[in-house]
Amino acid sequence: MQQDLSDLTALADAYGVATRYENAEQREVVVDAEVVVAVLAQFGVDASTPEAIRRELAAVRETRERTVLPPTLVLGEGTGYETGPAVVHLEDGTRREIERFIPDDLPLGWHRVVTAEQDVVLAVVPNKLPDVPPAWGWMLQLYALRSDESWGAGDYGDLAEFARRSAKDLGAGVLLVNPVQAISPTHPVERSPYSPSSRRFANPLYLRVTDTKAFADADAPTRARVRALKPERREGPPHALKCREGVPHGTELIDYDAVWSAKLAALELLWPGETAELDPALDAFATFGALAEKHGPDWREWPEPLRDPGSPEVVKAREELADRVAFHGWLQHLCREQLDAAREAAQEMPVGIVHDLPVGVHPGGADTWALGDVFAPRVTVGAPPDAFSQQGQDWNLPPWRPDRLAELGYAPFRDVLRGVLQHADGIRIDHVAGLWRLWWIPPGEPPSRGTYVHYDAEAMMGVLALEAHRAGAVVVGEDLGTVEPEVTETLHERGVLSSAVLWFQRDYDTPGHPFIPPSEWDPESMASITTHDLPTVAGWLTGEHVRVRAELGLLDGDREYEVAGREREDLTDFLAGQGIPYEDMVAALHALLASAASRLLLTAPADVVGQRRQPNLPGTVEQYPNWRIPLPVTVDEFFADERVRRLITTLRAARPLPD
Numbered sequence: 239m240q241q242d243l244s245d246l247t248a249l250a251d252a253y254g255v256a257t258r259y260e261n262a263e264q265r266e267v268v269v270d271a272e273v274v275v276a277v278l279a280q281f282g283v284d285a286s287t288p289e290a291i292r293r294e295l296a297a298v299r300e301t302r303e304r305t306v307l308p309p310t311l312v313l314g315e316g317t318g319y320e321t322g323p324a325v326v327h328l329e330d331g332t333r334r335e336i337e338r339f340i341p342d343d344l345p346l347g348w349h350r351v352v353t354a355e356q357d358v359v360l361a362v363v364p365n366k367l368p369d370v371p372p373a374w375g376w377m378l379q380l381y382a383l384r385s386d387e388s389w390g391a392g393d394y395g396d397l398a399e400f401a402r403r404s405a406k407d408l409g410a411g412v413l414l415v416n417p418v419q420a421i422s423p424t425h426p427v428e429r430s431p432y433s434p435s436s437r438r439f440a441n442p443l444y445l446r447v448t449d450t451k452a453f454a455d456a457d458a459p460t461r462a463r464v465r466a467l468k469p470e471r472r473e474g475p476p477h478a479l480k481c482r483e484g485v486p487h488g489t490e491l492i493d494y495d496a497v498w499s500a501k502l503a504a505l506e507l508l509w510p511g512e513t514a515e516l517d518p519a520l521d522a523f524a525t526f527g528a529l530a531e532k533h534g535p536d537w538r539e540w541p542e543p544l545r546d547p548g549s550p551e552v553v554k555a556r557e558e559l560a561d562r563v564a565f566h567g568w569l570q571h572l573c574r575e576q577l578d579a580a581r582e583a584a585q586e587m588p589v590g591i592v593h594d595l596p597v598g599v600h601p602g603g604a605d606t607w608a609l610g611d612v613f614a615p616r617v618t619v620g621a622p623p624d625a626f627s628q629q630g631q632d633w634n635l636p637p638w639r640p641d642r643l644a645e646l647g648y649a650p651f652r653d654v655l656r657g658v659l660q661h662a663d664g665i666r667i668d669h670v671a672g673l674w675r676l677w678w679i680p681p682g683e684p685p686s687r688g689t690y691v692h693y694d695a696e697a698m699m700g701v702l703a704l705e706a707h708r709a710g711a712v713v714v715g716e717d718l719g720t721v722e723p724e725v726t727e728t729l730h731e732r733g734v735l736s737s738a739v740l741w742f743q744r745d746y747d748t749p750g751h752p753f754i755p756p757s758e759w760d761p762e763s764m765a766s767i768t769t770h771d772l773p774t775v776a777g778w779l780t781g782e783h784v785r786v787r788a789e790l791g792l793l794d795g796d797r798e799y800e801v802a803g804r805e806r807e808d809l810t811d812f813l814a815g816q817g818i819p820y821e822d823m824v825a826a827l828h829a830l831l832a833s834a835a836s837r838l839l840l841t842a843p844a845d846v847v848g849q850r851r852q853p854n855l856p857g858t859v860e861q862y863p864n865w866r867i868p869l870p871v872t873v874d875e876f877f878a879d880e881r882v883r884r885l886i887t888t889l890r891a892a893r894p895l896p897d
Contacts (some may be wrong), residue, residue: 239302239410239569239872240629241268241775242826243271243340243377245288245291245292245295246274246275246285246291248269248295249278249283249285249291249294249295249298249326250274250278250285252295252298253278253281253283253640253641253691254571254640254675254691254692254693255267255274255277255278255678255689255690255691255692256269256675256689256690256691257274257807258488258690259361259531259622259689259690259691261361261622261623261624262622262623262624262720267420267470267622269410269689270587270687272639273513273680273683273687273688273689274804276680276681276683276691277617277678277680277688277689277691279680280614280617280639280678280680281614281639281641282615286550289874290417292614293610293709297638301862303358304320304355305355305386306353306355306356306642307351307353307356307358308358309358309641309644309645309647310342310358310361310362310644310645310648311351311358311359311649311676311695312360312361312362312648312696312697312699312700313344313361313362313700314362314363314364314365314700315346315362315363315364315365316342316343316365317342318339318340318341318759319339319340320338320339320340320343320504321338321339321340321351321353321434321612322338322353323336323337323338323353323354324336324340324351324352324353325352326340326344326350326351326352326360326680327349327350327351328343328344328345328347328349328507329348329349329350330347330578331337331348333863335752340360341345343804344360344362344366345362345440346362346363346704346707347361347362347704348360348361348647348652348704349361349362354553356761356811358781359647359648359649360702361647361648361697361701361704362478362704362706362859363701363703364704364707364730365703365705366701366732367703367706367707367712367732367733367734368733368734369733369837370712370733370735370762370838371411371588371835371837371896372411372588372728372837372838372893373410373411373412373587373588373589373837373839373895374399374409374410374411374412374832374839374840374841374886374889374890374892374893374894375404375410375411375413375414375587375589375838375840376404376410376412376413376414376767376840376841376842376843377413377766377770377840377841377842378397378400378413378414378415378416378842379392379491379770379842379843379844379853379865380392380393380396380397380416380418380444381416381417381431381444381865381866381868382492382843382844382867382868382869383396383397383868383869383873384396384397384854384868384869384872384873385872385873385874386872386874387446387448387449387479387499388446389446389447389468389469389497389500389864390469390492390493390496390497390500390783391443391444391492391494391497391868392444393444393445393446393575393576394418394444394445394446394449394576394579394580395446395449395575395576395599396446396582396873397413397583397591398576398579398580398582398583398584399583399873400411400413400873401583401584401587401808402583402584403549403588403873403877404587405584405586405587406586406885407877407884408609408884408890409894409895410587410890411587411588411589411649411841411893411895412549412587412588412589412590412592412664412759413587413590413591413592413593414592414594414666414764414840415433415593415594416431416593416594416770417432417434417593417594417596417668418431418434418441418444418533418593418656419431419434419435419437419438419439419440419441419595419596419599419637419657420434420435420436420438420523420535420604421434421435421440421441421443421503421889422526422527422530422535422600422603422604423442423497423498423527423531423566424530424531424534424535425495425498426494426495427443427494427495427497427498428535428600429494429865429866430854430862430864430865431594431596431865432596432597432668433596433598433599433600433634433635434596434599434600434603435599435600435603435604435605436526436599436603436604436605436608437521437596437598437599437605437657438519438605438653438654438656438657439570439573439604439657440500440573440574440577440657440661441573442505442569442570442571442572442573443494443497443498443501444573444576445460445505445572445573445576446576447464447501447502447504447508448464448507449576449579450505450508450572450575451575452508452509452510453508455509456507456864457717460507460508460866462509464504464507464508465647466574466878467500467501467503467504467507468500469496469497469500470495476626477683478732480618488688489866491863491866491867492865492866492867492868495864505565505569505572506565509568509579510559510563510568511564512564512568513560513564514548514564514567514568515562516563516564516567519608519653520567520570521563521567522547522568522607522608523564523570523604523608524563524564524566524567524570525547525555525556525559526547526551526563526603526604526607526608527562527563527566527604528555528559528563528565529544529557529559530554530889531562531606532559535602535658536600536602536603536608537602537603537607538601538602539602541640543640545606545607547607547610551715562792564748571635574661575658577661577809578661579732580661581662581663582689584663585635586895587663587895588710588895588896589663589664589838590663590664590827591662591663591664592662592663592664592665592712592714593634593658593661593662593664593665593666594664594666594668595631595654595655595658595666595668596667596668597619597635597666597668597672598619598633598635598636598637599635599636600613600635601618601634601635601636606636609650610648611639611642612638612639612642612643612650613636613637613638613639614636614638614678616636616640616681617636617637617679617681618632618633618634618635618636618637618675618678618679618681619633619635619636619637619672619677619678619679620633620676620679620685620688621633621677621685621719621720621752622685622688623685623686623718624687624720627685629684629686630677630679630684630685630686630688631685632679632684632685634725635665637676637678638650638651638690638693640692642691643693644694644697647706648697648698648701651698651701651702652701652705654704655702655705655706657706659705659706659709659711660709662709662711662888663711664711664712664713664714665706665711665713665714666714666715666716666764667702667713667714667715667716668715668716669716670715670716670717670725670729670734670748671717671721671722671725672693672698673695673702674692674693674695674722674724674725675690675691675692675693676690676691676693677689677690678690678691684856684857689807695728699728699732699734702734703732703733703734705718712735712840713733713734713735714734714736714737714764715729715734715735715736715737716737717729717736717737718739718742718769720735726760729762730760731895732763735762735764735837735838736760736762736763736764737763737764737765737766737833738759738760738763738764738765738766738836739765739766739767739769740753740756740765740766740767740768740827741767741768741774741778741830742771743756743759750808752808753808753812755816755833756816756830756831756833756834756836757833757834757835757836758835759834759836761835761836762836762837763836763837763838764837764838764840765831765834765836765838765839765840766831766834766839766840766841766842767827767828767830767831767841767845768842768845770853770854771852771853771856772851772852773852774842774844774845774849774850774851774852775823775824775827775845776824776845776848776849776850777850777851777852778802778806778850779806779823779824780850781799781802781803782850783802783852784798784799784802786851786862787855790858790861790862792858794858807825809869810823813826813830816830816833818830818833824845824846824848824885825885825888828841828886828888828889829891830845830883831888831889831890832888832889832891832893833892838888838893839892841885841886841887841894843869843876844869846882846885846886847869847870847871847876847879847881848883849867849870851867853865853867
């Protein structure tokens with residue numbers, strides 16, 4: 239039995255599957271062997287019997303014996319590597335013959351190394367990105383913006399206007415926007431920006447129809463028909479949850495289905511009907527969109543022959559749906575134009591627009607359909623049990639297989655980064671620890687019965703650095719929660735900012751967990767008071783987050799009210815100790831943020847206008863209006879609000895725009 243377990247451990251190690259790990263309490267947990275076997279099965283590895291394990295181990299060892307190079311070779315700039323005789327094919331088309339060592343003077347870029355036995359991708363990557371310019375700015379939930387021109391939800395036009403006026407009128411230097419990756423073009427529309435159909439393409443729901451060239455070129459009757467499709471703004475209660483006095487709402491919840499129906503009808507009126515040759519990746523994405531309109535948003539429920547993008551049936555269907563395929567390709571062209579316009583509007587900012595990259599994609603979406611076995615489709619990722627979630631978390635997102643990423647030269651990861659960075663000044667990597675390891679949950683198991691699967695972090699960070707370097711972009715890693723120290727240390731070594739959130743900036747090794755003075759926060763970080771998954775400032779100060787969870791039956795007893803009260807007292811005492819007046823707590827918290835050592839200081843529009851409801855309440859779906867809460871003011875009203883200008887005074891003084 240001991241030998242069997244030893245062999246299983248060796249096999250698991252070969253695929254990066256953890257057989258033991260340290261939990262949030264820093265105690266070692268031994269993973270159930272059944273879980274390890276189930277996770278290995280997602281790699282196509284049979285570990286069901288001792289004989290199968292030995293057979294699989296022998297195959298692994300045989301592969302190692304006949305290969306010198308890893309499936310992908312990632313080298314830091316100025317680093318050589320011993321290969322034996324080989325030819326290096328540089329990205330610019332030149333080649334170098336080497337006798338033994340890859341030289342240390344290769345240029346940054348994507349190259350290839352060819353030996354007698356292997357042909358592998360060679361990525362030469364920067365060792366460290368340039369310093370991030372100091373700036374203050376906004377964490378923006380784009381869908382929540384409202385203007386006279388937007389159709390029931392914020393759009394790319396609002397993004398451009400918000401960026402332009404933030405820089406010009408308020409002196410902001412950075413704008414972090416929620417993920418704007420593509421949805422499936424069907425109903426019901428996916429509300430969460432963190433569960434896109436594809437991370438490689440943009441969300442056409444955010445298009446401003448009247449900013450398109452097609453609208454400008456249309457005749458008057460067509461423009462009138464398009465304008466008539468704009469959803470009416472209706473006043474009404476925001477949700478079945480009680481509305482207490484002082485909870486600003488002003489409009490009803492965002493109706494994504496109504497927004498998409500109106501925009502789709504308008505865009506169909508405007509589409510010139512021209513077909514253009516699409517690159518293979520966009521062609522596959524557009525084909526998925528056309529098939530989804532006919533068969534539903536989840537390809538796993540399509541007719542069996544259509545589940546394989548390379549099947550003859552898909553080829554035939556694509557020909558039959560050529561008009562719709564071209565239409566969805568055109569929508570992506572419009573998205574790129576408007577995202578580029580938003581970026582241009584932020585050109586006066588020292589940092590600019592930073593786009594958020596979610597940790598994964600919808601299991602039945604365009605990326606998993608097009609990319610196939612790059613994903614492990616039958617497992618989901620999440621988090622093990624901890625103090626925040628005693629049962630663990632299941633995010634219902636399929637992970638990439640680390641072995642296939644390496645075999646494909648990390649092209650899938652590279653393409654995701656390029657899809658974002660082509661229209662961004664920076665990128666925020668949600669759950670950046672996922673570049674090191676992800677918590678895999680086998681089919682049919684609860685989140686508590688999973689294990690970590692490790693990725694080649696050196697390669698992942700290298701690819702990220704190379705693509706960011708080429709785009710001239712800054713990078714921020716979201717490293718909140720239970721994260722190994724190695725993650726944050728490596729981020730800083732590579733010129734990537736970590737994350738600092740006031741609510742979590744405490745000394746957990748000291749009784750009472752006192753707040754850490756912002757002057758002692760890590761300088762190489764992006765700091766904020768809160769996040770989209772936490773209470774707004776007004777919500778936290780009034781206990782709205784406790785009230786809502788109690789109303790939804792998510793709390794046991796009144797202890798949370800007491801805890802929230804003590805936390806407010808602790809924060810008030812902390813402000814006093816920092817010499818910050820706290821008569822106006824919202825202003826005081828912004829003054830506290832302004833004193834942070836962090837390079838970037840971010841606040842949220844919802845916090846400066848006093849909105850109590852938080853954008854997302856983790857652990858809920860329909861019980862709470864996640865991702866559907868609009869700002870209580872329009873964009874014009876926001877920039878005309880003297881309270882907004884007053885509250886950001888300290889931030890503006892702490893991080894002024896360069897002359």
